Amino acid sequence: MADTSAALKIAEELVEALKKVNNSSPAEHFDILNRIDKLRTAVEGPYDIFIRYVDNWGTAGALYSLIQTGALAEVPSDGSSITAQELADAINVDISVIQRLMNMVLVNGYFTQTAVDSYAHNGLSQLFHLNIFGGMFVLAMDFNAVFPKLPEYLKTHTPKELYDLKKSPFAYAFGKEGMTYYDIIDEDPEKRQLWNKMIQQMESNMPISGMFPWDSLKEQVEKEPERPFFVDVGGGRGQALLKLQEEIPGTYGGKLILQDLPHVINTLKSEEIPNIEAMSYDIFTPQPVKNAHVYFLRRLLHDFYDEVCIDILRNTVLSMGPDSRLIVCDMIVPDMVEVGGSKEVYWMDLNLMTMSGKEKSLKEFLHIFDTVGLELVKVWPSGMGATSQLETRLKRS
Numbered sequence: 001m002a003d004t005s006a007a008l009k010i011a012e013e014l015v016e017a018l019k020k021v022n023n024s025s026p027a028e029h030f031d032i033l034n035r036i037d038k039l040r041t042a043v044e045g046p047y048d049i050f051i052r053y054v055d056n057w058g059t060a061g062a063l064y065s066l067i068q069t070g071a072l073a074e075v076p077s078d079g080s081s082i083t084a085q086e087l088a089d090a091i092n093v094d095i096s097v098i099q100r101l102m103n104m105v106l107v108n109g110y111f112t113q114t115a116v117d118s119y120a121h122n123g124l125s126q127l128f129h130l131n132i133f134g135g136m137f138v139l140a141m142d143f144n145a146v147f148p149k150l151p152e153y154l155k156t157h158t159p160k161e162l163y164d165l166k167k168s169p170f171a172y173a174f175g176k177e178g179m180t181y182y183d184i185i186d187e188d189p190e191k192r193q194l195w196n197k198m199i200q201q202m203e204s205n206m207p208i209s210g211m212f213p214w215d216s217l218k219e220q221v222e223k224e225p226e227r228p229f230f231v232d233v234g235g236g237r238g239q240a241l242l243k244l245q246e247e248i249p250g251t252y253g254g255k256l257i258l259q260d261l262p263h264v265i266n267t268l269k270s271e272e273i274p275n276i277e278a279m280s281y282d283i284f285t286p287q288p289v290k291n292a293h294v295y296f297l298r299r300l301l302h303d304f305y306d307e308v309c310i311d312i313l314r315n316t317v318l319s320m321g322p323d324s325r326l327i328v329c330d331m332i333v334p335d336m337v338e339v340g341g342s343k344e345v346y347w348m349d350l351n352l353m354t355m356s357g358k359e360k361s362l363k364e365f366l367h368i369f370d371t372v373g374l375e376l377v378k379v380w381p382s383g384m385g386a387t388s389q390l391e392t393r394l395k396r397s
Helices: 004-020 026-043 046-068 084-091 095-106 130-144 147-156 159-163 169-173 181-186 189-204 214-223 239-247 306-317 344-354 362-372
Strands: 112-115 118-120 230-233 256-260 277-280 294-298 325-333 374-381 387-394
Touching (some): 046 095, 130 189, 130 344, 169 344, 230 239, 239 256, 294 306, 325 344, 325 362, 325 374
Parallel strands (some): 256 277
Antiparallel strands (some): 112 118, 325 387, 374 387
16 A cells, blocks of 8 residues: 555545535535545555556446446336346346346445345436436547547547547547537437537536636726627527626626527527527637627637637637637646646546547647737636636737
């Protein structure tokens, strides 16, 4: 085992943090989880790490099979039991398949074993129905399916082809070269629906507020109410604008505009986005809203490499006024990797690599901003992992 004195120090700090924790604070929740990871890192040896990975792979594979075969949905939702044989008959597999899959997930806390070869849902397994976290999990497994093909892709493609939206590792792994990642998921309406649901779930767990001080714009917005206050570019279903209204009731009397592609905007009902003007907009075309106080791009630029980001931003920069802000909310890849630190930015970056996207360092953001005529005013960190808001404006001589 590793140095126990280091582990003890981390454990003592964890206990002290737990004594002070406020359960309503997402940042504190994140900090506690990070401390737990560091404690495990301090005591694990190489073999322990290997076994943990094997366990995670086995659990993920078993859970994926239970979801995709429909077995998970066959378990009664009212908490009553079902036998292994009944499950096997329902999805037409051998009983041993159910027994082995269920054993793998049971040992990790999914479902409850009510008797020998009998199972019932618990709170955790219920969450993995397709219409809850199951859809997000299934899509994540699609990305994992790319990695066994990644060495083959890298051996058969030039370095330049990695940056081609239609020659991504994802497209190659699924035999769909010539199509972008979004073209691929749009082929399957059910998959697109799962994607939209996944994005909503991820967004609900990612920080939106608590970074840029919106109250600093109060005087400016109230002085010029005819200018749009906040344009959420590629804003999905309006989650950022809804959160903004919680933070600033009345939003200083300024107009809020939500922009996204028609297949997103056309599914929204007015009651879902109160006080928000919905506008169909393609980020690869000129920005139609001129001289807004704020243009906001959240978790958008990470879908693309630098040159594409430059094209996207140029379209909005041309519509900015002298005191307009363009705020990018994204994760920033640290210059140095902290062992046992936040992992989300790195696994997200790997997944994005398979679909021709990239999480970026501050240096990369600065290059993009400089190229399109923007200057960085300030980085506003969230205190939760690597997410920050980067405040920019038009360059001033």
